[in-house]
Amino acid sequence: MRHTLSVTVENKPGILTRVAGLFARRGYNIESLVVAETENPQISRMTIVVDGDGRIIEQVSKQLHKLINVLKIQDITHEEAVHRELILLRVNADATNRTEILQVAEVFRARIVDMSRASVTIEATGDTSKIEAILTTFRPYGIKEFARTGRLSMMRGK
Template sequence: MILNTSKTMKHTLSVLVEDEAGVLTRIAGLFARRGFNIESLAVGPAEQPGISRITMVVPGDDSTIEQLTKQLYKLINVLKVNDITQTPCVERELMLVKVSVTATNRAEVLEVAQVFRARIVDISDDTVTVEVVGDPGKMVAIVQMLNKFGIREVARTGKIALTRESRVNTEYLKSLEAKIQ
């Protein structure tokens, strides 16, 4: 008896497509027809003119993602699909967070922003808007820290990612950094 040990997890797909009208609609339609949720989606020009890179985060087990990849390849204008989930990558997101502040806690909010190397992009008597760039874990961490002040609004771009040519895993780099300190 063979057991399926493949677990549902978040997969990061990097998809190169021809930059033509309707491509994103066809991809979204494929996901909708199959009942898939796209948790994060970022689209922009790639390194070649006329080509766009779509980075999406999709929950599923390995076999489901493999089937989804095969379906994506059947779509017109899809050039390449890579599941980069297990590949060492540079990952980034951009997030804007509007936080409630008072005269007494404003300095504390600014300090939290400084710790996370975030920038203050707007300030008023009762709010501070913070711009954060970093990996998805950093986004979760700063939101947890800012929640106690009262978050009024959040806007996130979704994850973008490129594979590391060095093939060095960032978890490995973090463990080395921890040993040095």
């Protein structure tokens, strides 16, 4: 099962390497990792998506707690949280299909961020299923390239 961990850390050099190394040493694959500074520039939030059962997640959490600079760990997999990903994709678009591609992008509430004679670059955000649906929908047009973030998550306000 995929678990989403929200890890708050001190914004210090090397913390990302130590966290990723902890997973690698134990043979656990990180499926997604997003790290960014928070509202406090001394603190960063890591959103880590890892596949494993509850026992594995508990073991990893205990090991993470031992790392210097780790402040807080939450498994938010089953919590009320907002999850989002971002995708940029460049799709083949010529005069014959450009209007159709723009209409499809509009259905997904995506934005056109670049346009050339031969392609259109689209930006979209949403949960994992929406991003997968976007990829599936645009594949027949010919995806030239895409870049995708990992899952970014935050607990809902109470």
